[in-house]
Amino acid sequence: MLRLAFATLAGTAIEFYDFFVYGTAAALVLGPLFFPSFSPLAGTLAAFATFGAGFIARPIGSLLFGHVGDRMGRRPVLFISLLTTGVATVLVGCLPTYDSIGATAPVLLVALRFVQGIGLGGEWGGAVLLTAEHAPADRRALWGAFPQMGPPLGFLLANGLTLTLSTTLSDAQFLAWGWRVPFWAAGILAAGGLLLRASLAETPDFHELRRTGRQAEAPAVEVVRRHWRTLLLTAGALSCGYAVFYTVTTWGLTYGTEAAGISRTTMLALVMGAVAVMGTVTPFAAVLADRVGRRPMCLAGSILSALWTFPFAALLGTGEPALVFLAFVVALLAFVSVFAVTAAYLPELYEPRVRCTGAAVGYNLAGVLGGAVTPLVTTALTEDGGPPWGVAAWLTGIALLSLCCFAALPETRPAAPPTADTKPAVPGQPGAGDRPGDRRTPA
Structure with a gap:
C-alpha cells in the first residue's frame, strides 16, 4: 500500500504541477504576452478564460478515461492521462507569443489548455x-x-x-523566456512519473469485475440513468472547494500584486506557505474522516468556508502580508476538510462497475463552476481595486450550495467489523465494509 500510495501521489503531483503552472502564468504573464492589445484588466480576464478552458475539458476527459477505467481497468488510465497532460504542457512552453504569430498564438494556447484539461480529467479518477x-x-x-x-x-x-525564476531573473528576462522554463520541466517530471507507475498492479475490484464479466457496456450512460442524482449532488457539493482553492491560489495572486500592492515574490511566497500548511494537514483530516465519517467532515468544511469569506476579504484588503497569509491559511483549512476525504467518499458513492466514470465526472463537473468560473467572476468583481466584498458574497453563495448538497448525500463510511455477538453484514448491504467493493452505496 505504501509503494502504491507514493506512486499515485507522485503521479497526481506531476499532473497538477502541469495544471497549476498554467494558472500561475495566467495570473502573472500570459495576459500581456498573448493578449497585448487588451487593457490590463481585459488581458487578465482573457488569460483566465483560457485557464477556464482546462476545467471545461476536464469532464470530457473524465468521460473518455472513465470509460477506459471501467471497461479496461484503472491502471491504463494513469499512463495515458499523464502522457497527454505532459505533452500538452511542454508544448505551451514552446508557443510563440502574439508578437510573433498574431492571433494564432492565443488560439493555440486555448487548444493546448483544453488538452491539458482532458488529461487531468482522467488522472484523478x-x-x-x-x-x-x-x-x-x-x-x-x-x-x-x-x-x-x-x-x-x-x-x-x-x-x-516560478518564484525562483522570478527572483533570479529581471522582469524583461522573465517575460522573454523565464516563464517557459516551468512548462519545459513538465516533460522531465512526466517521464519520471511514467517510470514510477510501470509496476503498479490492477485493483482487486476490477479483477473481480473482469472475472465475472460484469463490466458496464456504456458506463457514462449507466451513470446518467441510475446515478444522475448523486452525480449532480457531488458536482454541487465539491464546487465550493474548487472556488476557495482557486480564489486563493490564482485570483489571490492577481489581486495581491495589482490591487493590494504586494510584490509578486511576496505573494507567491504567501500562497506557497498556505498551500504547504494545507498539504501537511491533509492526512490528519483523512484519519479523522475514517473515525467520524466522510459527510460530517464535508459539512464542517462547507460551514467554515461560508463563515470565513467576509473575514477573508477584509484581511486580504489590508495589504498586510501577515494578515493575507492568515486569510489564506484558514480558507485552505476549510477546503482541506472536504478534499482530504473526497478520494474515499466519491468512489464509495458508486458501484464498482461505473465507479471510475461516476466519481471522476462528478469531481470534474464541480471544477467547471468552482474552478473555471470563479477566477473570471472574482477578477470582474474587483475591477475598481477596492476591498473584495463581491468576492466574499460569491464564495458565500457557493459555500451554501455545497452545504445543501452535502446534506442531501448519504454517509458511506464502512461500519465497524462485526464482533462475536453480532451477525456478519451481508456484502452489498449497509454495514458491509470488510473489503474493498463491499461499500454502502445509494440505491
Whole structure:
C-alpha cells in the first residue's frame, strides 16, 4: 500500500504541477504576452478564460478515461492521462507569443489548455481508485489522502520554480523566456512519473469485475440513468472547494500584486506557505474522516468556508502580508476538510462497475463552476481595486450550495467489523465494509 500510495501521489503531483503552472502564468504573464492589445484588466480576464478552458475539458476527459477505467481497468488510465497532460504542457512552453504569430498564438494556447484539461480529467479518477480499491475499508480515507496530497505538492513545485525564476531573473528576462522554463520541466517530471507507475498492479475490484464479466457496456450512460442524482449532488457539493482553492491560489495572486500592492515574490511566497500548511494537514483530516465519517467532515468544511469569506476579504484588503497569509491559511483549512476525504467518499458513492466514470465526472463537473468560473467572476468583481466584498458574497453563495448538497448525500463510511455477538453484514448491504467493493452505496 505504501509503494502504491507514493506512486499515485507522485503521479497526481506531476499532473497538477502541469495544471497549476498554467494558472500561475495566467495570473502573472500570459495576459500581456498573448493578449497585448487588451487593457490590463481585459488581458487578465482573457488569460483566465483560457485557464477556464482546462476545467471545461476536464469532464470530457473524465468521460473518455472513465470509460477506459471501467471497461479496461484503472491502471491504463494513469499512463495515458499523464502522457497527454505532459505533452500538452511542454508544448505551451514552446508557443510563440502574439508578437510573433498574431492571433494564432492565443488560439493555440486555448487548444493546448483544453488538452491539458482532458488529461487531468482522467488522472484523478484512475489515481484515487487505484488507492481506494486496494485499501482496507477502515483506512480508505487515509490511503486515499495520498493522491489528494498530490495537488498541493504539484502547486508547490510549480510556484517554487516560478518564484525562483522570478527572483533570479529581471522582469524583461522573465517575460522573454523565464516563464517557459516551468512548462519545459513538465516533460522531465512526466517521464519520471511514467517510470514510477510501470509496476503498479490492477485493483482487486476490477479483477473481480473482469472475472465475472460484469463490466458496464456504456458506463457514462449507466451513470446518467441510475446515478444522475448523486452525480449532480457531488458536482454541487465539491464546487465550493474548487472556488476557495482557486480564489486563493490564482485570483489571490492577481489581486495581491495589482490591487493590494504586494510584490509578486511576496505573494507567491504567501500562497506557497498556505498551500504547504494545507498539504501537511491533509492526512490528519483523512484519519479523522475514517473515525467520524466522510459527510460530517464535508459539512464542517462547507460551514467554515461560508463563515470565513467576509473575514477573508477584509484581511486580504489590508495589504498586510501577515494578515493575507492568515486569510489564506484558514480558507485552505476549510477546503482541506472536504478534499482530504473526497478520494474515499466519491468512489464509495458508486458501484464498482461505473465507479471510475461516476466519481471522476462528478469531481470534474464541480471544477467547471468552482474552478473555471470563479477566477473570471472574482477578477470582474474587483475591477475598481477596492476591498473584495463581491468576492466574499460569491464564495458565500457557493459555500451554501455545497452545504445543501452535502446534506442531501448519504454517509458511506464502512461500519465497524462485526464482533462475536453480532451477525456478519451481508456484502452489498449497509454495514458491509470488510473489503474493498463491499461499500454502502445509494440505491
